Amino acid sequence: MTQQSATQGSTQAQQSTAATDAPLLDVDVRATFQEQFEALAASRGEVTALIDATDTSTFAQLEARTNQLARHFQERGAEVGDFVLISSRIGSLIMHAAIAAWKIGAVPMPVSDKLVQSELDAIVEVGSPALAVDTTDRALSVPRITDLSAADELSADPLPAVVSPQLKSPTSGGSTGRPKLIVSGAVGDPAAIAQLGRVMGVPENGVCLITAALYHNASFSDALAALTLGNTTVLMERFDPETTLVMIEKHRATWVYAVPAMMQRIWKLPDDVKFGYDLSSVETFFHVAAPCPQWLKRAWIDWLGADVIYELYGPTEGQAATALTGAEWLEHPGSVGTPKVGEVSIRDDDGNPVPVGETGEVWLRRGVGEPPSYHYLGAEAESAEDQWETVGDIGRVDEDGYLYLTDRRSDMLLVGGVNVYPAEVEAVSDMHPAVLASCCVGIPDEDLGSVPALIIETADGEVPGDFDGFLTEHLAKVKRPRHIVGTTRQLRDAAGKIRKREIKREFLEPTAQS
Structure with missing residues (x-):
């Protein structure tokens, strides 16, 4: 598919945002x-x-x-x-x-x-x-x-x-x-x-x-x-x-x-x-x-x-x-x-x-x-x-040219026709005081196509007793994980990134195949 470039003039200004000036180096350095x-x-x-x-x-x-x-x-x-x-x-x-x-x-x-x-x-x-x-x-x-x-x-x-x-x-x-x-x-x-x-x-x-x-x-x-x-x-x-x-x-x-x-x-x-x-x-x-x-x-x-x-x-x-x-x-x-x-x-x-x-x-x-x-x-x-x-x-x-990120295209879930962004689920999960890191991925569902599943890192590897209630308070029903796994495994690498494909394979593939 050939993608189209952004239109020019006022439409361009409304639909994209750019650096106002090329960045200028404000310090003196040598040539080599x-x-x-x-x-x-x-x-x-x-x-x-x-x-x-x-x-x-x-x-x-x-x-x-x-x-x-x-x-x-x-x-x-x-x-x-x-x-x-x-x-x-x-x-x-x-x-x-x-x-x-x-x-x-x-x-x-x-x-x-x-x-x-x-x-x-x-x-x-x-x-x-x-x-x-x-x-x-x-x-x-x-x-x-x-x-x-x-x-x-x-x-x-x-x-x-x-x-x-x-x-x-x-x-x-x-x-x-x-x-x-x-x-x-x-x-x-x-x-x-x-x-x-x-x-x-x-x-x-x-x-x-x-x-x-x-x-x-x-x-x-x-x-x-x-x-x-x-x-x-x-x-x-x-x-x-x-x-x-x-x-x-x-x-x-x-x-x-x-x-x-x-x-x-x-x-x-x-x-x-x-x-x-x-x-x-x-x-x-x-x-x-x-x-x-x-x-x-x-x-x-x-x-x-x-x-x-x-x-x-x-x-x-x-x-x-x-x-x-x-x-x-x-x-x-x-x-x-x-x-x-x-x-x-x-x-x-x-x-x-x-x-x-x-x-x-x-x-x-x-x-x-x-x-x-x-x-x-x-x-x-x-x-x-x-x-x-x-x-x-x-x-x-937004109207002032500020960018807001929602998620990765490859991570987005379609749950019964509704877009669910794992980053939103993870942000809520991370608010819980016992959760050190969270990884939300999709698993197959016969009725909805896919549903969220959540792996959480905690100190003892257990899912907190109040966790379901915590998620219910902060997430709409369609966004709430249908399956939650606790672990002591460090979910984020040294750069702070979560390798979702690997984590899903480790924790959820048996669930997805059952």
């Missing part, structure tokens, strides 16, 4: 990563650059070490434009390897250290990396570095300045089961990563806390942006709600990365615990990756202040991004903001723009005549005319 980190070593050499569970290093040490590693990568055959696969649980190693790859004009390719062998093999087949920095015990069919000590005797002097043809190449495929690479359309220079960081509120010369694993695109990009912008960057090996508060207080973090699942776990700590830490240093509490339930967002705004909370919505592909402050959110509750990059259009099933306020599929693009923000390896984009693309989200735009 070699020059940028050399300059940081000169101006902030004794300032701590990286902190994780294994290492603390200054900007001078970061510059020297990444120069050594860059030479080691060259010795192992990596060249300009090559992909360098990076997979480790050690955050500082991932950062060192990514910067070293940039310094020789290669493209960092972060990969989860939790992938099983077959998943890793599929990623390698798609991406064909020239070199892998991998500290796991998995097998690899490409040249591999497991121990970085071989670089210790190499020169730490600056390398010739070079720019990679692509900034990064993160992996995806967890929701579809088919691995792909999302190769950035931006060149690998400091301006590109700094611009990404600034859109996400990353400051200059502050203290940034990254609470998620670095194989995720947003945390990987934000950590590298933080370093490029001269920030002390604190990396958590794994998320823990109270440890996050400890780290904020200990390091006086000014910018904090989180996802709504983390916010919920922190909020459900006992009051004497969560309110017992000094968070006054935080100037920006940034959250991303998934819709935030309104009750939770309001609770955090009340806690830290509306001017501190900052949210961004945008796919890894980078066609567009919306954002808003807590103050804006209070005026537009439930919104994920207005475009800061690119354009947003809401369309019906035939690809036609819908009127303001009506729900439809969210389509995105960078803008007429602008170069693509990415290209896939291992997949094809779902695109329309004039560079419009969709990643399958459902939402609406």
Whole structure:
């Protein structure tokens, strides 16, 4: 089916929303990563650059070490434009390897250290990396570095300045089961990563806390942006709600990365615990990756202040991004903001723009005549005319141009002819004090076609005794789950995402087949 582009003029203004101006980089950076980190070593050499569970290093040490590693990568055959696969649980190693790859004009390719062998093999087949920095015990069919000590005797002097043809190449495929690479359309220079960081509120010369694993695109990009912008960057090996508060207080973090699942776990700590830490240093509490339930967002705004909370919505592909402050959110509750990059259009099933306020599929693009923000390896984009693309989200735009997300197109259930959005069910379920996370999916029903089923994560793995009554109070009958399963299994991954296909197979396929 050929999708239609949005109409022009006043109709376009009513049915889509766009960034008012192209984002301008408001900080000074050098032309190449070699020059940028050399300059940081000169101006902030004794300032701590990286902190994780294994290492603390200054900007001078970061510059020297990444120069050594860059030479080691060259010795192992990596060249300009090559992909360098990076997979480790050690955050500082991932950062060192990514910067070293940039310094020789290669493209960092972060990969989860939790992938099983077959998943890793599929990623390698798609991406064909020239070199892998991998500290796991998995097998690899490409040249591999497991121990970085071989670089210790190499020169730490600056390398010739070079720019990679692509900034990064993160992996995806967890929701579809088919691995792909999302190769950035931006060149690998400091301006590109700094611009990404600034859109996400990353400051200059502050203290940034990254609470998620670095194989995720947003945390990987934000950590590298933080370093490029001269920030002390604190990396958590794994998320823990109270440890996050400890780290904020200990390091006086000014910018904090989180996802709504983390916010919920922190909020459900006992009051004497969560309110017992000094968070006054935080100037920006940034959250991303998934819709935030309104009750939770309001609770955090009340806690830290509306001017501190900052949210961004945008796919890894980078066609567009919306954002808003807590103050804006209070005026537009439930919104994920207005475009800061690119354009947003809401369309019906035939690809036609819908009127303001009506729900439809969210389509995105960078803008007429602008170069693509990415290209896939291992997949094809779902695109329309004039560079419009969709990643399958459902939402609406209000009269002020603010975007609201409802759910994923693939997740929506048709229950007796009524659209039921699992995200709404999950948001209500998560409000219950005993629920740590929720996953709503559809199961077959002879009469209604499909009905909601719910898996909830609780401390004891049991469904609370008052849970049915709680759902009845907050959800219409058609939206209420017909089957509920309790578990202690962690439903969200390190990035705060729920892999519904896997969870449904694990908990509900016997139910669906019975």
